[in-house]
Amino acid sequence: MLIKVHPDCRVVVSAPEPIDNDAVLKAVKRRGRLIYQQLRDFCKALEYITPRQYISGESHYYLGRQYLLKVIEPEDTQQQVKLLRGKLEISVRKKDPETVRLLLAEWYKTRAKAVFHRRLDALLEQTLWASGRPPLRTLSMKTQWGSCSPQGRITLNPHLVKAPRQCIDYVILHELCHIAEHNHSERFYRLMNQVMPKWEGTKNKLDAMANLILGDTLPFLPINR
Structure with a gap:
């Protein structure tokens, strides 16, 4: 599973087909702090x-x-x-x-x-x-x-x-x-x-x-x- 935070503040998750939505959401939550930090940095740059x-x-x-x-x-x-x-x-x-x-x-x-x-x-x-x-x-x-x-x-x-x-x-x-x-x-x-x-x-x-x-x-x- 690959989670990307793009400079335009989009969060995109790429996951193999067998993985369901619940597993994707759990993975995103586990990485929530890192995602938040990247979003904060990109939002600051956009200002x-x-x-x-x-x-x-x-x-x-x-x-x-x-x-x-x-x-x-x-x-x-x-x-x-x-x-x-x-x-x-x-x-x-x-x-x-x-x-x-x-x-x-x-x-x-x-x-x-x-x-x-x-x-x-x-x-x-x-x-x-x-x-x-x-x-x-x-x-x-x-x-x-x-x-x-x-x-x-x-x-x-x-x-x-x-x-x-x-x-x-x-x-x-x-x-x-x-x-x-x-x-x-x-x-x-x-x-x-x-x-x-x-x-x-x-x-x-x-x-x-x-x-x-x-x-x-x-x-x-x-x-x-």
């Missing part, structure tokens, strides 16, 4: 989030670092995104937030593919059970960083490229372990501990950033707090 406007001056994440967004309207240039001296510079024909959002999303997808493939190649040396290079694709998802199909195809969320490299490695290793053990069994966690000791801390760090990097939101500093 300091506001919708993005995709205008100059906002901060956006890439590989765990924050970059200042700068939107410009230069003459005679194509629409593009550049990472320059600590800034994400977006050239547009007209400063339209939707155009900026789409250009930035496409830039993230392109960067994500390159980063994910590079990290997968590096991490395969640690997962001796993976015979050959597994297929890898990117797909935007609201509540998942990654997944692994029964056939061994790995899918990663392009938003993950906004997180620190250690967090990216954690997700890739997590999915590589699923090639050997598709369920979250004891064997799965033994493999995780083998390839990434203290992975729980990295997972917690990534979960804490979820609301900032999965959706169109950004943190703001509260007044008088």
Whole structure:
């Protein structure tokens, strides 16, 4: 049985078919204190989030670092995104937030593919059970960083490229372990501990950033707090 508390404060329980509702409720109650703590932390984080406007001056994440967004309207240039001296510079024909959002999303997808493939190649040396290079694709998802199909195809969320490299490695290793053990069994966690000791801390760090990097939101500093 697997109990997950999502950053949007949903509590989701995955249980094998033979387990009835009463057993599920008992399991949730036994873990009530931990669930409450995670819900409290996520609710607190949500207090300091506001919708993005995709205008100059906002901060956006890439590989765990924050970059200042700068939107410009230069003459005679194509629409593009550049990472320059600590800034994400977006050239547009007209400063339209939707155009900026789409250009930035496409830039993230392109960067994500390159980063994910590079990290997968590096991490395969640690997962001796993976015979050959597994297929890898990117797909935007609201509540998942990654997944692994029964056939061994790995899918990663392009938003993950906004997180620190250690967090990216954690997700890739997590999915590589699923090639050997598709369920979250004891064997799965033994493999995780083998390839990434203290992975729980990295997972917690990534979960804490979820609301900032999965959706169109950004943190703001509260007044008088």
